[in-house]
Amino acid sequence: MELRNNKDTFDHVTKKQKLCSSKLNEAMDQTGQEIERALVELQTADANNSHPDHKSLLAELKAKLKDIAHLGQLEGMQKELNVALSKYTKQLEKSFNQDISRAYRNVDFDMHTVDQIIAGHLYRQGLFDIGDCFANEAGVQESAAVKSPFIEMHHILKAIKSLNLDPALKWAAANREQLKQKGSDLELKLLRQQYIEILQKRSRDEALKHARTFLAPFASTHMAEIQKLMACLLWAGKLDSSPYSDLLSPNNWDELSEELTREFCNLLGQPFESPLSMTVAAGVQGLPTLLKLTSVMAGKRQEWLSMKQLPVPVELDREFQFHTVFVCPVSRDQATEENPAMLMPCGHVLCKQSIMKLSKGNTKSFKCPYCPTAVDSVQCKQLYF
Structure with missing residues (x-):
């Protein structure tokens, strides 16, 4: 709710700023046009050897400029903008400069489990040296079993980042049956990307040989996909201007990395998102409700600390609803x-x-x-x- 209010206030300030800027630019343009018009009249009169009344021309110009850029009106618009901006600044300070320790409750944690989660998070992120240091200091010896699979996963992801699919294909082939049971077509997607790379960087014959060797076994279940890839042979060397140019998108490599990470964690019995990351994200989303609750119960501090159940629901997005x-x-x-x-x-x-x-x-x-x-x-x- 507070984030929505901040956005609404920001939109209001932006609207005021755009209106003020638009009016000011319009006034400046009109002012410039009137001055140029007055200069042209003076120059024309001098060229014709006539004797214009300079004082009356300047007085007329002054009156027009006063009507165009009425100082009081411009000052009023600027004042409204300053007031809106000041309110927005105060609202941001109220929203983000809060003492979040007020929402803290002394809850008993199994610190060993928490340490395991932290060590697992570090290994999942590929921070293996830091993870080892933390595990040793926290005495989480069993985390070593979690480290080994993630070393393999990051080796594969690093290779994909270098446009090398061999480690990923080797892993997918070794886990083919498990992936099939889960309904995953990751191996086909990897082979498809390899096929496109061969067609683009080598030759049509090599791409056809690759398809006959590796893609043929998928024909019975993914015929439409195989036919699409075979049609790409007709566009060898100019695939970027073909109806299948989407197969060359760099996003395909990012999607492969994400899907491999998802399937790798799935086979390990691990969630795709780090439990620590999800916990922190859920806490951040629920924090405004808790802070508001502590403000309401400021006079009942002891009751708040001893509560076994919150008196109000803490609404979280669907991404945090797992069952x-x-x-x-x-x-x-x-x-x-x-x-x-x-x-x-x-x-x-x-x-x-x-x-x-x-x-x-x-x-x-x-x-x-x-x-x-x-x-x-x-x-x-x-x-x-």
Whole structure:
């Protein structure tokens, strides 16, 4: 919400600035035109040996200039811009210069697990020396098992960056069955890129030989793709001006690197994004809500620190939602196997424990908290997400 407000305020300042600049430039252009017109009149009169009234011409010019660039109007527009800019600066200071330690709660962490996550993040980023140093100082010896696969992954990515697909193809071939089970066509994409490189930099015959040897096995499942690649043979040497010029885009190499990273991590049982990065990003997004909550509860500091559950939801984007979660609107508890979500006859959903409390342990019917329907607990059905 605060980021949206900052953007709206920025857009307002930008609009004021553009309007002020436009009006000022317009006034300057008109001023220049009137001065040039007055000079032409004076020069024409001198050329014709007439005797113009210079004082009246200058007085007329002064009056026109005053109407064009009314000083009070320009000053008013500049003042409005300054006020808007001042408000925007204060809003930025309020949004970004906050004491975020106010949102801190003393939560017990398994520091060994946290150290493992940090070491894994460093290895994932290719910072192997720093990762080793951290692991040794933190005593995370088991992180060495995580390091080895990421060394291989970064070796492959470095080769792709150098336009060398051999290490990537070797890895894809070694893991062909696992990739196939996951529905991945990474190997075909790598072979396709290699085929295009051969067609562009070597010869048509070599590209055809490569296709017969490596691409033919994919014909039964990717016939349309193979036909497209065969059509490229007709455009050898001028593929950049063909209907298939998109195959030469440098973005294809970046996409290959990203997909290989995704599949590599997938086979390792690791998420594509670093858990540490995702945690920090989610924390940053939820921080404004927590800061606002601490401000509201400023007089109840101790209560805030001892809370087991936040009184308000912290909304996060879909990228941070990894599985379906149901939170009971009555108790604010998250559904679990012991306390599942239950569908009432009226269509509303509560957690089982809330229904038990409302029905006094299944002894009586109760009124739905969200509509006037009378509900019998035996009619409620468990929901499976």
